[in-house]
Amino acid sequence: MNKGGVFIISGPSGSGKDTLLVEYFKKRPETAFSISSITRDMRVGEVEGEKYNFISKEKFEQMIKEDKLLEYNNFVGNYYGTPREPVEKAVECGRDIIIEVDVNGAAQIREKLPEALSIFIMPPSFEELRRRLCGRGTETEEVIEARMASALGEIKRATEYDYIVVNDDISVAVDDIISIISSSKYLLGRQKTIIDEVLKNAKS
Amino acid sequence: MNKGGVFIISGPSGSGKDTLLVEYFKKRPETAFSISSITRDMRVGEVEGEKYNFISKEKFEQMIKEDKLLEYNNFVGNYYGTPREPVEKAVECGRDIIIEVDVNGAAQIREKLPEALSIFIMPPSFEELRRRLCGRGTETEEVIEARMASALGEIKRATEYDYIVVNDDISVAVDDIISIISSSKYLLGRQKTIIDEVLKNAKS
Numbered sequence: 001m002n003k004g005g006v007f008i009i010s011g012p013s014g015s016g017k018d019t020l021l022v023e024y025f026k027k028r029p030e031t032a033f034s035i036s037s038i039t040r041d042m043r044v045g046e047v048e049g050e051k052y053n054f055i056s057k058e059k060f061e062q063m064i065k066e067d068k069l070l071e072y073n074n075f076v077g078n079y080y081g082t083p084r085e086p087v088e089k090a091v092e093c094g095r096d097i098i099i100e101v102d103v104n105g106a107a108q109i110r111e112k113l114p115e116a117l118s119i120f121i122m123p124p125s126f127e128e129l130r131r132r133l134c135g136r137g138t139e140t141e142e143v144i145e146a147r148m149a150s151a152l153g154e155i156k157r158a159t160e161y162d163y164i165v166v167n168d169d170i171s172v173a174v175d176d177i178i179s180i181i182s183s184s185k186y187l188l189g190r191q192k193t194i195i196d197e198v199l200k201n202a203k204s
Numbered sequence: 205m206n207k208g209g210v211f212i213i214s215g216p217s218g219s220g221k222d223t224l225l226v227e228y229f230k231k232r233p234e235t236a237f238s239i240s241s242i243t244r245d246m247r248v249g250e251v252e253g254e255k256y257n258f259i260s261k262e263k264f265e266q267m268i269k270e271d272k273l274l275e276y277n278n279f280v281g282n283y284y285g286t287p288r289e290p291v292e293k294a295v296e297c298g299r300d301i302i303i304e305v306d307v308n309g310a311a312q313i314r315e316k317l318p319e320a321l322s323i324f325i326m327p328p329s330f331e332e333l334r335r336r337l338c339g340r341g342t343e344t345e346e347v348i349e350a351r352m353a354s355a356l357g358e359i360k361r362a363t364e365y366d367y368i369v370v371n372d373d374i375s376v377a378v379d380d381i382i383s384i385i386s387s388s389k390y391l392l393g394r395q396k397t398i399i400d401e402v403l404k405n406a407k408s
Contacts, residue, residue: 119390122398126405152406155399163387164395176390183367183383186323191368194326195359201330202356 002193004032004095005184006087006113008106008161009177011121012151014132016167020121021100023174031181032090032097037063040078053083071101071108082109096181103157110160117184119177120161123151124168206397208236208299209388210291210317212310212365213381215325216355218336220371224325225304227378235385236294236301241267244282257287275305275312286313300385307361314364321388323381324365327355328372 011017039057048054060079063069072081082099090097106118123129133147158164163180167173215221241257243264252258264283267273276285286303294301310322327333337351362368367384371377
């Protein structure tokens with residue numbers, strides 16, 4: 001059986017990445033999604049095991065020690081990370097898996113899984129990014145400027161990614177991601193079995 | 205405007221590559237096809253400018269001297285090659301272009317155009333390859349063995365390619381190629397413009 005592929009997806013706030021992923025999973029529910037382990041408290045509306053597994057700091061630090069994370073960081077006292085095991089399991093079972101992570105996490109995962117493909121979701125233009133980050137117009141100028149600076153900082157690192165998908169029309173962008181994930185099945189690294197098989201039978 | 209992509213397609217006799225390309229171009233007539241320059245005589249049923257441009261040996265040798273070929277070889281006294289200009293023109297005009305070429309030609313093109321993506325068409329199994337090469341059963345065992353040896357020699361070099369497409373069901377294989385060619389539009393190397401544009405507007 002062919003192995004599954006690992007797909008890192010990042011995009012700044014304003015790229016529309018979250019809605020894009022919701023739409024992607026409606027069309028491709030067979031793809032697995034990597035659930036992050038985090039140590040902060042659960043917020044209203046969050047469900048254990050949906051997007052996050054809520055675990056203790058002690059357990060998280062144990063995972064770090066045992067190299068059980070593909071990436072992690074510590075943000076204002078709380079840990080966030082991607083557990084290695086579910087990703088490896090999906091790949092072994094022939095399932096593609098998506099890891100939604102920021103540019104720093106993506107860089108850490110590439111070190112550990114060089115065969116992972118990474119996709120950066122881009123807003124269609126600077127103006128549209130500003131429009132999206134302005135939200136409902138209730139935020140102060142400072143808040144918007146801080147969001148813009150953070151988004152632009154991430155966009156500068158888009159060149160570290162294998163693929164760039166511009167999210168202008170969401171249904172087009174979803175199909176772009178489907179096409180990237182489908183076509184990667186035919187990459188040499190995931191097709192060596194068939195070459196070996198034809199040649200093996202040739203020798204016997 | 206985004207540039208077009210260059211796609212090298214190879215596959216041994218018995219891979220079904222020719223039928224596959226005919227079906228591909230029915231579905232994607234906007235893709236360009238690289239017409240080879242050759243110096244042998246035209247055969248019955250061949251049309252100038254369809255698959256080949258028939259030119260003189262003198263003209264071909266002039267093209268070699270002027271580095272106007274992406275690849276060429278000499279087979280029993282006749283030259284076969286891929287002219288550089290139509291490929292560069294297609295790319296500049298934003299058209300994808302397919303170059304159908306053998307494993308040796310593919311290796312030469314990769315040297316000159318490292319950004320080209322290459323796709324190797326595989327027969328689904330050793331047994332099916334033999335069945336296809338036996339043809340209508342009118343060939344001698346020696347002819348079939350020679351074809352098999354040549355096909356297996358090419359398959360050994362399939363590991364030089366970016367993508368491997370198994371041609372078991374032709375309509376599936378055509379869709380695989382369409383998906384590879386479409387998704388390559390989103391590769392970083394072909395999307396730098398959008399990153400530069402968003403960041404440029406950020407500075408102004």
